[in-house]
Structures are given as structure tokens and as C-alpha cells.
Amino acid sequence: MAVERRKDNKKRVLKEGEYQRTNGTFEYKWRDKTGKRHSIYAKTLEELREKEVDVLRDVLDGIRSDKKDLTINDLYNLWVRIKRGLKDNTFQNYKYMYTQxxxxxxxxxxxxxxxxxxxxxxxxxxxxxxxxxxxxxxxxHTVLHQVLELGVEDEYLRFNPSDNALKELKKAHNNDSEKRRALTIPEQELLEEFLSKQGQYHRWYPIFITLLWTGLRVGEITGLRWSDIDFEDETIDINHTLVYYSKGEVEGCTFAVNTPKTEAGKRTVPMLPKVKEAFLLEKEYQKECGIKCNVVVDGYTDFVFINRFGGVQHQGTLNKALRRIIRDCNYEVLDKNQGVKEVTLLPKFSNHSLRHTFTTRMCEAGVNIKAMQDILGHADAETTMDIYAEATKDLKRSELINFEDYFNNQRSAQTVKRNKRC
Incomplete structure (x- = not known):
């Protein structure tokens, strides 16, 4: 005996799970993999069946059905509760970026x-x-992508909508992604000469020379301890970094010591003679002024570079000092060269530019790329290659200019010889 199929008020046969309600609208009912009931509604049967297709896709892909009212903020709050394995300053920075x-x-x-x-x-x-x-x-993007990726892992989302979004932005906004420029050799020589003079800025000579001639990151420099320096072997052991971050409105900002994010960050860096001299100058200065390290950060103390109060140096303080150094150095050059059209002046740059400058000098000296990667602590060789390519591009340009000058000089010499014969 044939079973009579349910129909709507237009005599259309309804599929399993489809119902017409008393007010004329339509409903589709189904159970998820846990057995929980769910429903969707539509004004027309055509609209309902379009929604059914989405439901079927979600069921086949394992997408959860309780996502209807879930917002990105709901996913974020879940991410905050379960996220582990991040250093505290990194986690706090992620939360700040998201909430802001x-x-x-x-x-x-x-x-x-x-x-x-x-x-x-x-x-x-x-x-x-x-x-x-x-x-x-x-x-x-870093935190938003992680939050949405949690939605994929928990089967709320079929894919991560933020995939490739940052790459697209960088391509579209290529003009505002300014490359960090290294100091030229004349600019670097000007900076070193200015800092080496006795005066108010001579105090900064050791730390900025160390930045210039080691390629260390600022946090690695400010976190250096005397026990990390081997004067006999002339090496520097890099095994941690000093960070300064916000722990929230209640606790405020604080210093912390982190281990390197990658194994490549743990390394031994050669100590060049100029750097060794800078360390010894710093030691002598502290001895003469009676300054001693009186701070302990996560069990670490006896820091090399400290302020006049015996506390660790702050990256912001170093950048402020650089701005004053650049300003007064340029005033000095201009005062000494009044009337001269072309003089070397210091450009605007930051602490990290000194690391980039050191890398560029290594490129110009023909240092092996693998050695550069080890010295700089790059986990990814591609990062080293990007800097190498940028630096060698400028080097090749200057070499071609020198070649052109050489060629023109040779041609002039040949012309002079021909004229003498005549």
C-alpha cells in the first residue's frame, strides 16, 4: 500500500523534514551528529530548499549547527580561554591588538x-x-587569523576567511610599505665619529657601537649580561632577550626576559675588536661613576648596559637618544660646512636600522650567506636572502657607477694620447 506524501497548500510534495506551518511559512527540521534537533525557516518553499542545500553542505563537511548567533568576539573569548604556549608579553600584545x-x-x-x-x-x-x-x-591579522582558525578547528567555519587577506593588502598598498634603509658608509662613519667625541653623547658610544657591529636585536643588546661575554674567546653568547610590555591597565608595564622564539635565536656571535673596546669602555665608565646594576628581571641580573640609576635600558629611551644624536650631529655638520652645497648628514633611523646596517656591511664584504644567517639568528634563510638581495642591489648600482667612471677616465686617457701623437 503506497504511503501518501505530505503536501503544501499548493499541492507540492514536501521532502522529509519539510513542513508547512499554519501561517503559511515553511520549516525544515533535522538532527545533528549528537542527535540534537535544529530548524530553519523560510517564507517560501523555494527559499527553504536553498537553505537546505547550505545545511546539507554543513552536515557533509562536519560544520556545527549551533553557530547561528556566534560572533567573532565569541570565538575570541573562547580563544583567550584555551590559548596556551605563548610568552606573556606576546599574549598581552595579541589581546591588546584585538580589543583595540x-x-x-x-x-x-x-x-x-x-x-x-x-x-x-x-x-x-x-x-x-x-x-x-x-x-x-x-x-x-596575526591574532584575528588565529581566532578564526579556531572556528575552523571547532567546525564552525568551512575555511578561514582571513587566509591571504594580509598578502592582498600588502600588494594593494605597496607604496606605503617603506623599506628600512641601512646607513651608507659615510653616514655610519659620521655617526661613529660624532659619538666618539668627548661630550654629552659619548655616554652612548658603547651601546650604539655594539648595535652597529654585532647585528644584535635591541632586546638582545639590552638583555646582555657580563656573564654572556667571553673576552678571552672574543665571543658573545645570545641566549635570551629583554622585553617591555603591558600586563593590562591594573598591573601596568613591566620588563621580562624571554628565551629566543626559535633555536636559531640561540647563537654565539663573534666579538669584533671595536665591540670589545666598547664593552671595556662601558665597564670603565660604570666603575668611574660608581654605577652598579641593581635590578633583577625574572632571575636575570648583572646587565651590561644600564642607566644611571642601575636599571636596564629601555628601547624607547635609546630611540629618543638617537633622535637627539641625529639632530645635534647634523647641526654640527651644517655649522662647520656653511656654504657647502653637498654634505653628509644623518638620515632619520631607529635602533633596528643599525642591525640592518651591519647586515649590509656584511653583504658588501662578501660574507657567506649561511654565516650571515647564523650571526643574525634568522630561522628562515629567506629573511637573510631578502636583506641580502636589497643590499647587493645598492652595491651593484654603486659598482656600476665606479665602472662608468673608470671607463670614462680610460677613454679620456686614450683621447689625450691620440692628441699627443697628432
Whole structure:
């Protein structure tokens, strides 16, 4: 005996799970893999069946059905509760970036409505409207991508909508991604000469010379202890870094010592004679002024570079000192060369530019790329190669200019010889 199929008020046969309600709208019911009941609704049967296709895709792909009202902020709160394995300063920075830029508006979007174009539009908004630098958006992307990836892992999302969004932004905004420029040799010589003079800035000579001639990161320099320096073997042991970060509004900012993020970060760096001299100058200066390290950070003490109060040096303080050094050095040059059209002046640069300068000098000296990677502590050879390619591009340009000068001189000499014969 044939079973009579249910029909709607237009005599259309309804599929299993489909129902027409008393008010004329339609409902589709199904159970998820846990046996829990779910329903979707539509005004017409055609609209309902379009939604059924999405439900079927979610079921086949294992996408959870309880995502209907879930927002990006809900995923973020889950991520905060379960995320482990991050250093505290890194975790606090991630949370700051999210709460500052994502949570207020973009974070309220329901994940069921989230599209790739939404993420792209959000990054463009940060760049065009809020005028954030690409490096800052990179930090926002780092945490947002992790949050959305959790949605993929927990089967709320089929794919991560933020995949490749940052790459697209960098390509689209290529003009505002300014390359960090190394100091030229004349600029570096000017800086070293200015710092070496007795005066108010001579105090900064040891730390900036060490930055210039080791390629160490700022946190590695400020975190150096005397026990990390081997004057006999003339080597520097890099095994940790000093960081300064916010622990929130209540606890404020604090220093911490972190181990390197990668094994490549743990390394032994050769101590060049100029660096050894800088360390000895620092030691002598502290002895003469009666300055001693009186701070302990996560069990670490006896730091090499300390301020006049015996505390560790702050990266912000070093950058402020650099700005004053650049300003007064350039004033000195201009005062001494009044009327001269072309003089060497110091450009605007930061602490990290000195690491880039050291890398460029190694390129110019023909240092092996593998050795450069080990000295700089790059986990990825591609990072070293990128810097190498940029530095050698400038080097090749200057070499060609020298070649052109040589060729012109040779041609002039030949002309003179021919004229003499005549």
C-alpha cells in the first residue's frame, strides 16, 4: 500500500523534514551528529530548499549547527580561554591588538555572515580610514587569523576567511610599505665619529657601537649580561632577550626576559675588536661613576648596559637618544660646512636600522650567506636572502657607477694620447 506524501497548500510534495506551518511559512527540521534537533525557516518553499542545500553542505563537511548567533568576539573569548604556549608579553600584545581594533565593531559580525571580502574591507578600513601602518595591521591579522582558525578547528567555519587577506593588502598598498634603509658608509662613519667625541653623547658610544657591529636585536643588546661575554674567546653568547610590555591597565608595564622564539635565536656571535673596546669602555665608565646594576628581571641580573640609576635600558629611551644624536650631529655638520652645497648628514633611523646596517656591511664584504644567517639568528634563510638581495642591489648600482667612471677616465686617457701623437 503506497504511503501518501505530505503536501503544501499548493499541492507540492514536501521532502522529509519539510513542513508547512499554519501561517503559511515553511520549516525544515533535522538532527545533528549528537542527535540534537535544529530548524530553519523560510517564507517560501523555494527559499527553504536553498537553505537546505547550505545545511546539507554543513552536515557533509562536519560544520556545527549551533553557530547561528556566534560572533567573532565569541570565538575570541573562547580563544583567550584555551590559548596556551605563548610568552606573556606576546599574549598581552595579541589581546591588546584585538580589543583595540577588532572587538568594537568588526568583532560583532556573526561568523555565519563572514566572507573573505569582509576581512579585506576591514583591513582596508584600518589602512585607509584609521591610517594604521601595514606593520600594525600585520599584528592585528596575526591574532584575528588565529581566532578564526579556531572556528575552523571547532567546525564552525568551512575555511578561514582571513587566509591571504594580509598578502592582498600588502600588494594593494605597496607604496606605503617603506623599506628600512641601512646607513651608507659615510653616514655610519659620521655617526661613529660624532659619538666618539668627548661630550654629552659619548655616554652612548658603547651601546650604539655594539648595535652597529654585532647585528644584535635591541632586546638582545639590552638583555646582555657580563656573564654572556667571553673576552678571552672574543665571543658573545645570545641566549635570551629583554622585553617591555603591558600586563593590562591594573598591573601596568613591566620588563621580562624571554628565551629566543626559535633555536636559531640561540647563537654565539663573534666579538669584533671595536665591540670589545666598547664593552671595556662601558665597564670603565660604570666603575668611574660608581654605577652598579641593581635590578633583577625574572632571575636575570648583572646587565651590561644600564642607566644611571642601575636599571636596564629601555628601547624607547635609546630611540629618543638617537633622535637627539641625529639632530645635534647634523647641526654640527651644517655649522662647520656653511656654504657647502653637498654634505653628509644623518638620515632619520631607529635602533633596528643599525642591525640592518651591519647586515649590509656584511653583504658588501662578501660574507657567506649561511654565516650571515647564523650571526643574525634568522630561522628562515629567506629573511637573510631578502636583506641580502636589497643590499647587493645598492652595491651593484654603486659598482656600476665606479665602472662608468673608470671607463670614462680610460677613454679620456686614450683621447689625450691620440692628441699627443697628432
Amino acid at each position: 581594533f577588532v572587538e568594537p565593531d568588526f568583532g560583532n559580525i556573526k561568523i555565519t555572515d563572514l566572507k573573505r571580502t569582509d576581512v579585506r574591507a576591514f583591513y582596508n578600513h584600518l589602512s585607509d580610514k584609521q591610517k594604521l601602518k601595514t606593520s600594525t595591521i600585520d599584528s592585528v
